[in-house]
Amino acid sequence: MRRKERGRYDRDTINAILDEALYCHVGFSVDGQPFVQPTIHARIGEQLYLHGAIANRMLKTLAGGVHVCVSVTLLDGLVLARSAFHHSMNYRSVMILGVAREVTALEEKRRAMTAVVEHVLAGRSAVARAPHVPELNATSVLALPITEASAKVRSGPPLDDEADYALSCWAGVLPLQIAALAPEPDPRLAPGIAVPRALSPWARRG
Amino acid sequence: MRRKERGRYDRDTINAILDEALYCHVGFSVDGQPFVQPTIHARIGEQLYLHGAIANRMLKTLAGGVHVCVSVTLLDGLVLARSAFHHSMNYRSVMILGVAREVTALEEKRRAMTAVVEHVLAGRSAVARAPHVPELNATSVLALPITEASAKVRSGPPLDDEADYALSCWAGVLPLQIAALAPEPDPRLAPGIAVPRALSPWARRG
Numbered sequence: 001m002r003r004k005e006r007g008r009y010d011r012d013t014i015n016a017i018l019d020e021a022l023y024c025h026v027g028f029s030v031d032g033q034p035f036v037q038p039t040i041h042a043r044i045g046e047q048l049y050l051h052g053a054i055a056n057r058m059l060k061t062l063a064g065g066v067h068v069c070v071s072v073t074l075l076d077g078l079v080l081a082r083s084a085f086h087h088s089m090n091y092r093s094v095m096i097l098g099v100a101r102e103v104t105a106l107e108e109k110r111r112a113m114t115a116v117v118e119h120v121l122a123g124r125s126a127v128a129r130a131p132h133v134p135e136l137n138a139t140s141v142l143a144l145p146i147t148e149a150s151a152k153v154r155s156g157p158p159l160d161d162e163a164d165y166a167l168s169c170w171a172g173v174l175p176l177q178i179a180a181l182a183p184e185p186d187p188r189l190a191p192g193i194a195v196p197r198a199l200s201p202w203a204r205r206g
Numbered sequence: 207m208r209r210k211e212r213g214r215y216d217r218d219t220i221n222a223i224l225d226e227a228l229y230c231h232v233g234f235s236v237d238g239q240p241f242v243q244p245t246i247h248a249r250i251g252e253q254l255y256l257h258g259a260i261a262n263r264m265l266k267t268l269a270g271g272v273h274v275c276v277s278v279t280l281l282d283g284l285v286l287a288r289s290a291f292h293h294s295m296n297y298r299s300v301m302i303l304g305v306a307r308e309v310t311a312l313e314e315k316r317r318a319m320t321a322v323v324e325h326v327l328a329g330r331s332a333v334a335r336a337p338h339v340p341e342l343n344a345t346s347v348l349a350l351p352i353t354e355a356s357a358k359v360r361s362g363p364p365l366d367d368e369a370d371y372a373l374s375c376w377a378g379v380l381p382l383q384i385a386a387l388a389p390e391p392d393p394r395l396a397p398g399i400a401v402p403r404a405l406s407p408w409a410r411r412g
Contacts, residue, residue, distance in 0.1 A: 022284075023295065025277055027233040027242035034240050036233035036277040038299055071231055071242040075384070078228075080402075083335040084323045085345075089229065093244055117290045127375050129289040139291075157392040169333050170399045171392040174408060178281070179385035186363045186377040193376045196286075202380060 008151045017094045017151055018043050020204060021072035022120065022178070026054055028068050030061050041070065042115035048096060048144045049103070049112040055140035058100070065099040070144060078174040081158035082167045090154050090173060097148040103141040106133065112141050123198055178204050214357045223300045223357055224249050226410060227278035228326070228384070232260055234274050236267050247276065248321035254302060254350045255309070255318040261346035264306070271305040276350060284380040287364035288373045296360050296379060303354040309347040312339065318347050329404055384410050 008014075018024075024041045027034055039054040048070060058066050077090040103109055110131060117125045131139075158171050180202040183195050214220075224230075230247045233240055245260040254276060264272050278300050285294040309315055316337065323331045337345075364377050386408040389401050 022281060023279065023297075025231040025233075025242050025279070027231075027240035027275070029235040029238060029240045032235060033273055033303065034233035034235045034275045035303075036231050036242050036275045036301065038277060038279040038297065040295065067239055069233070069240045069242045071244060073229065073231070073244040075228060077390075078326055080327065080330065081334065083337070083341075084319060084331055085335075085337050085341040087323050087326055087330070087334065089246065089326075091229075091244065095242065097239065097241075113290060117293050120284055120293055120295075121286065124286065124293070125290055128287065128293065129291075129370055129373060129375070131289070131291050135289075135291040157390070157394075164335055165394055167335060168396065168399055169335070170402050171395055173390045173392075174327075174405055175387040175390060176384050177387065178382050181381040181383065184283075184363070184379045184381060186379075188363075188371055189377055190374070193374055195378075196376050199380055 006153070008153055013153070014094050014146065014149050014151050015043065017074060017092045018048065018072055018146070019119070021074055022204070024070050024072045026050060026068055026070050028058050028066060040116055040120065041072070042112065042119035043146070044111060044115050046146050048146055049115060050100065050142045050144065051112060051116060051139055055142040058142065059102060059140055065101075066142065068098065068100050068144060070096045075176055076155065077176050079158045080171055080174065082160045082164040082169045082171045086158055086160050088154065088158065090156070092151065092153045094149060094151045096144060096146055098144050100142040100144040103143050106136055108143075109136045109139065109141050112143070113139065121198055127196070212359070214359055219359070220300050220352070220355050220357045221249065223280060223298045224254065224278055224352070225325070227280055228410070230276050230278045232256060232274055232276050234264050234272060246322055246326065247278070248318065248325035249352070250317060250321050252352050254352055255321060256306070256348045256350065257318060257322060257345055261348040264348065265308060265346055271307075272348065274304065274306050274350060276302045281382055282361065283382050285360075285364045286377055286380065288366045288370040288375045288377045292364055292366050294360065294364065296362070298357065298359045300355060300357045302350060302352055304350050306348040306350040309349050312342055314349075315342045315345065315347050318349070319345065327404055333402070
């Protein structure tokens with residue numbers, strides 16, 4: 001295989017990408033017009049949960065089953081080839097197709113919202129105030145089974161045409177990752193409350 | 207306004223977000239099933255260009271005008287509130303709706319591909335080998351007018367319920383940005399070719 005980009009379908013690869021991605025893009029269609037919106041997601045086992053405004057909008061605009069496509073993308077690097085044509089990016093992405101169902105049971109909503117907070121920052125749900133019932137009632141939640149899912153991964157150096165390897169142009173990969181700056185305390189934070197250990201240093205990848 | 211998230215529609219805000227985002231998510235619909243795929247984009251004036259496999263797939267699967275939604279999202283930080291319910295993210299996003307046209311003129315294709323390379327790394331098109339005509343012919347390019355476009359921006363600290371400000375939970379923002387690690391030279395790079403100045407240090411924001 002000359003191309004280093006290919007589909008991967010094993011469940012572990014798919015779950016790892018879904019869990020590392022801080023947010024997803026949800027696609028849905030209204031009268032033939034596609035919409036793509038970013039939102040936070042969380043995975044519990046084989047279910048992907050979406051909540052809040054995005055779920056609300058989809059529930060309002062679509063009657064019955066909500067056909068969606070959820071995509072997450074992790075950018076791993078710029079691939080700088082010797083030719084313009086072979087420039088690329090290293091990435092890991094997942095696409096899930098399916099029909100989302102509205103979550104109405106309070107307990108499942110509670111689990112989903114806890115998972116969303118844990119997804120953003122592991123351990124956070126133990127220190128933040130848990131949702132009140134009116135908050136749960138005010139939150140729309142959708143669940144999407146992770147069954148029709150696929151992953152794509154590109155990694156490694158550029159792949160140039162054989163003749164171009166003689167060019168004197170620098171070629172290689174610039175690895176990229178999400179980095180945190182210093183935590184910014186809420187201006188109304190009471191004095192004496194320490195910054196959580198998970199924030200300094202913070203790393204998305206274990 | 208209590209919420210710090212709102213729509214913004216001025217052209218400068220929209221263009222700046224499109225230009226900073228390294229990639230976009232393109233949504234299109236086939237027989238009612240939405241698809242969302244990540245791809246590299248580039249802006250020239252009021253046109254957004256998409257190319258390669260994504261354009262190819264859309265051109266193959268859709269007859270006539272290609273209704274698309276292009277979304278880009280820049281993640282600026284985790285918003286850690288005192289309550290699980292008010293956790294959020296700081297971000298800047300743009301959504302463009304419209305009908306993409308296939309670019310067939312060789313000169314426009316050439317300009318679009320140059321713009322894509324410049325979008326990935328400014329100055330790169332001057333050092334990388336320019337596309338040959340067969341490469342241009344082999345590349346599908348779509349152009350989308352940036353007319354029906356909107357931006358959304360959330361910034362600033364968490365917004366908790368008034369009663370929750372008394373909790374002893376740390377609250378604030380963890381600012382995030384894309385960071386580069388050390389460039390990885392292609393294993394086949396000839397000796398004596400220096401790393402481009404734009405890579406060390408690299409920063410996406412000017």
